[in-house]
Amino acid sequence: MEKSVVFNNKLLPYLLLTPQLIITFLFFYWPASQAFWQSFLREDAFGLSSEFIGLENYQALLAQPEYYKAMLTTLIFSTLVAALSLSIALLFATQADRNLKAAPVYKTLMIWPYAVAPAIAGVLWIFMFHPSLGTLARPLRWMGFDWNPLLNGNHAMTLVVMAAVWKQIAYNFLFFLAGLQSIPKSVLEAGAIDGAGPMRRFWTIVFPLLSPTTFFLLVVNIVYVFFDTFGIIDAVTEGGPAGATTTMVYKVYADGRLGGDLGSSAAQSVVLMVIVIALTAIQFRYVERRVQY
Amino acid sequence: MAFRQFGAAAAVALTLALGATPAQAVIEIQWWHAMTGGNNEVVNKLAADFNASQSEYRVIPSYKGSYPDTMNAGIAAFRAGNAPHIIQVFEVGTATMMSATGAIKPVYQLMKDAGEPFDPKNYLPAITGYYSTSKGDMLSFPFNSSSMVMWINKDELKKAGVAEIPKTWPEVFDAAKKLKAAGHTTCGFSNAWATWANIEQFSAWHNLPIGTKANGLDGFDTVLNFNGPLQVRHLQNLINLQKDKTYDYSGRGNASEARFGSGECAIFLTSSGYYGTVKGIAKFDYTSAPMPYYPDAAGAPQNSIIGGASLWVMGGKKPEEYKGIAKFFSFLSDTDRQVYLHEESGYLPITKAAYAKTKADGFYEKNPVLETPLKELTNKEPTENSRGLRFGNMVQMRDIWAEEIEAALAGQKTAQAALDAAVARGNAMLRTFEKTAK
Secondary structure, three states, X not given: OOOOOOOOOOOHHHHXXXXXXXXXXXXXXXXXXXXXXXXXXXXXXXXXXXEEOOOXXXXXXXXXXXXXXXXXHHHHHHHHHXXXXXXXXXXXXXXXXXXXXXXXXXXXXXXXXXXXXHHHHHHXXXXXXXXXXXXXXHHHHHOOOOOOOOOOHHHHHHHHHXXXXXXXXXXXXXXXXXXXXXXXXXXXXXXXXXOOOHHHHXXXXXXXXXXXXXXXXXXXXXXHHHHHOXXXXXXXXXXXXXXXXXXXXXXXXXXXXXXXXXXXXXXXXXXXXXXXXXXXHHHHHHHHHHOOO | XXXXXXXXXXXXXXXXXXXXXXXXXXXXXXXXXXXXXXXXXXXXXXXXXXXXXXXXXXXXXXXXXXXXXXXXXXXXXXXXXXXXXXXXXXXXXXHHXXXXXXXXXXXXXXXXXXXXXXXXXXXXXXXXXHHEOOOOOEOOEEEEEEOEEEEEEHHHHHHOOOOOOOOEHHHHHHHHHHHHHOOOOOOOEEEOOHHHHHHHHHHHHOOOOOXXXXXXXXXXXXXXXXXXXXXXXXXXXXXXXXXXXXXXXXXXXXXHHHHHHOOOOOEEEEEHHHHHHHHHHOOOOEEEEOOOEXXXXXXXXXXXXXXXXXXXXXXXXXXXXXXXXXXXXXHHHOHHHHHXXXXXXXXXXXXXXXXXXXXXXXXXXXXXXXXXXXXXXXXXXXXXXXXXXXXXXXXXXXXXXXXHHHHHXXXXXOHHHHHHHHHHHHHHHHHHHHHHHO
């Protein structure tokens, strides 16, 4: 006789879903709909006057060359951060997934940066790489390398990418390590007996078996670079020099909070939201097909 | 047993404490500010002194983060219906605040309604002009004011063979080249606050407009026009000198002020308020001098403009609360208190009497550094170009101007192209602001 409990109550599943739905509604749908509505308004910072202007905010936005520049910057920044943080974390995780004596210490140290707030991470990197105050920038300059993120856009981009990658490696490392540890040793041993070297074993066995983790991390990392890196950029470069590190989310902040232009800021949030939804949809539709669960 | 005794004692103490509270409630006045370090202590001391001086009102200061953070916190609180009574807003937020009719209570109105004696003529016009209407009605109460000065490392200048403190820009360029030759390879001279120095103060000091309508003081339909020949020439000079670091860019804010304190840059333009920091850290003989000028520019030097912040009173509060705020402002204007604030923090006194008293006490003979900004501000009778400036969205506009300056210094644009773009982008923002400010 099969032992299974069956709930016949039709309401119960909805009841169990309610807390989750309320939270999603309060913290996602409600603010998102507000932003959507705001993007059709022109309002002063204090909210004293408000006027419905249709699509004018969007028109003004799409007429700005700076907006396309921010899109390009976002593309470069997110590709670099996601690719680097994923590959470096994978490298570290494979190194930690061995029978080392100091493995627990190593793992703990690796996880630490995740506990650091993005803005603090940014400040730490500034201490190291500020052109004239930075502890690591001085030797660089002394060696004759003209390190100057205050004026050189590529240097500034390098700096924010390094800070953002450093911060995200910990998170990716944790998941990769867990993924690696769940790969059955017997499969690897079988491969070894058949004469496959470590590299071949990695690419033909480990990497495919790790693909669910990699896919999950890819989605999470894209969301991270699009939204969470804002604190780092604000602390390190304030979007400068000459807009070289102004990503789309930083521009949302700059126009809304610094510029008091809530309408344009809301319009940008809506565009950003559409892009992230589209990206995630594409990932689930096309990338997930190649994932082996 | 011991416990019971303790309990009885506690009960007695509680009764006494409750009995000690005065029958009528103290009127609380919330004051949001952005002052850190030594200046935070000054704010707390002012509030404590005021609270001790009378029993009707209680001023409660709270730190709300950086200048933009504090301003945004105030705006957000207003939208949510619980704004503080007093909020400290930096000078570039002035246009945003004054356009919010209904959200704020102008200071002249406040003083009149409260029946508090108040004569705007007692205040230094170079300072209050920035925060007044074109008719001279004071809108916000100046709190911490400073101006831009040129900080000089006298020891390093001597070592490099620069005998006199440079007065003009060509002299500064020469001195910087000598400093560079004498070992300052990464920085001949520099400045903090990229746009405040090279656009705002530079234009006022040379009696050139930043925008029409008296730099926006006379109306929100102002149009930027700081892309004139002299401003272009100055930026082009900086671009040329940046190439070999005779001039080296130091960013948009004042984080790089440390380049002067550490001795890296021996000539450095920044706020006179830097005094509070530099007096504690400089291991060399330093002084401040007026900003340099181009000697062939007609009428230069004119007068400098102020920076810093003022206190705005928010609208929709109770009359008795406004009375308390008015009393607090009178308290702040007291001559001895202004003298103390000036000598302690390095910020400028706001009343004529306080300036005269500090002078009469001989304070400036010992501390000439503190008089430099005052001499700059009062150098000449202010003109349309040097009374101040008032542009909507100024907080973000500074970032946009800085972006263009950065592009020019990085060699991506000519000086003319960069300033043209800064003007065009700024004007687009001004038109958006004008539509909402009406």
